[in-house]
Amino acid sequence: MKRGSTLFLKIVVLLMGIAILAACVIPLPLLATEVSKRAPEFTKLLYPILMTVYITVIPFFIGLYQAIKVLTFIDKKVAFSERSVHSLKWIKYCAIIISSLYVLCLPLFYFLADKTDAPGIMIIGLILTFASIVIATFAAVLQRLLQEAISIKSENDLTV
Template sequence: MSVKNGSTTFLKVIIFLIGVAILALCIYWLPKMAIKDAKAHPDSAYFLIPFLICAYGFCITFSIALYQAFKLLTYIERNHAFSELSLNSLKVIKRCAFIVIFLILLGIVSLAVLAKVTGEDAAGPISLSLMGILVTSIIAAIMDVLQKPIKSFLDKKEE
């Protein structure tokens, strides 16, 4: 096994473990937390629906991006890093990043409405959400930067 294959295999294992963690979050922890919060605050339990929609949308979108990253590593292993397939994977990851940003913004709006109704302070969760938007924006920018050399290589190849 060469160093390149070893590092891509390591990254694939990490992606797989993150995917398992996301699956566990969706199946076990999110419903458990929603039920616990609904029992603790029955007067505002209807606000859980937008949060659950955002959370499951985030998990699904993140899982799609993980799958595309896994595929991209497979293309790199097979020496197809500069191919149309890898360019498509990068485009899908970038679109997923924008969807995640939208879902986080939707969660911030829901949280602001909930804070206004209940009178609680939502500054902490909102600041964490804004940090998540920053990180996701950086990932989208990295995907855009990685797309440019592949596009130029494919354009030169067509000529």
């Protein structure tokens, strides 16, 4: 892979991180204060959802860091190494944690959507859950393929 394409992917990963950080710092607190002013009856449902979002940011950033590590390994031409497998394992675990937290939070999304008569809120919860599941599955498949490629490479290195 050319250095330009990995540089582009690193920039995309960094922009994703900046966008999520900006969303957690600016609009989400404003949303919480605005909802608590206009409709205090929804505050009991909104705050646990916001806490879940803030908790899931931690594994999200860990996963982004691991993605940057994998891209760095590709740049250094050591992509087929145990370190890459380890990073993919961390990405998989982070995605599983995120999807699990949103699965636990789906009833809150449902109650909030039911009370506000806005089904889009439930769709947001489902999209966040299933996107994390897709990422976890993709990371698991890549981890397995990379592990098999490493074992084949080590067998070939031992063959005379």
